[in-house]
Amino acid sequence: MPNRKKQRPKTAAVLPIRWSIKMNHKISSDFVTVRAQFKSFFVLSAIWVMLAVANLYLYFVRHVPDSELVALLTGTIALLWWIWLRGFKLTISGEELEYRDGFFKSSRVSIKDIVDIKNKYIEWNFITRKMKIPRIFIIAQK
Numbered sequence: 001m002p003n004r005k006k007q008r009p010k011t012a013a014v015l016p017i018r019w020s021i022k023m024n025h026k027i028s029s030d031f032v033t034v035r036a037q038f039k040s041f042f043v044l045s046a047i048w049v050m051l052a053v054a055n056l057y058l059y060f061v062r063h064v065p066d067s068e069l070v071a072l073l074t075g076t077i078a079l080l081w082w083i084w085l086r087g088f089k090l091t092i093s094g095e096e097l098e099y100r101d102g103f104f105k106s107s108r109v110s111i112k113d114i115v116d117i118k119n120k121y122i123e124w125n126f127i128t129r130k131m132k133i134p135r136i137f138i139i140a141q142k
Contacts (some may be wrong), residue, residue, distance in 0.1 A: 031093035036085045044085065048078035097138065113140040 055071035057065040087102040096116070100106045116139040121132040 031091055034042060034090040034092075036088050041082060042086055045078040045081040048081070066121045105124065109140045115139045115141055 031121045035115040052071045052075035055067040055074065057072060058067040082100040087100060087104045089098075091098040092111075094111070096108055096110050098106055118137045118138050118139070120135055122135055124131045124133055
């Protein structure tokens with residue numbers, strides 16, 4: 001009996017944000033919609049919400065001048081994070097794959113046209129460091 005190494009299953013997807021899966025079933029078609037999880041909303045906006053609440057406290061209870069402007073600014077930053085994260089959506093149906101980014105720009109490709117799906121890392125230069133960011137590349141026919 002030959003000595004065989006166990007092969008690991010290939011990862012289906014590596015996405016830039018943690019995603020939650022919601023299964024939606026209709027009579028005419030089945031599809032999967034994937035959106036950003038609550039954890040992502042919490043991590044990116046919790047500090048801004050806390051700063052807004054703290055500054056509202058300073059304004060209404062301690063009567064600190066201009067703290068309402070800081071509360072407005074920090075609350076707006078939290079709201080912008082929520083809007084950006086709400087934009088992300090991946091929908092897979094029997095016929096097509098649709099991806100919407102954080103700026104609500106959609107891309108669609110027919111499942112029949114997909115040639116390959118690859119997990120790759122892109123490099124971003126951040127000050128003096130190179131960061132490797134995981135991305136999914138979908139290669140479709142032209």
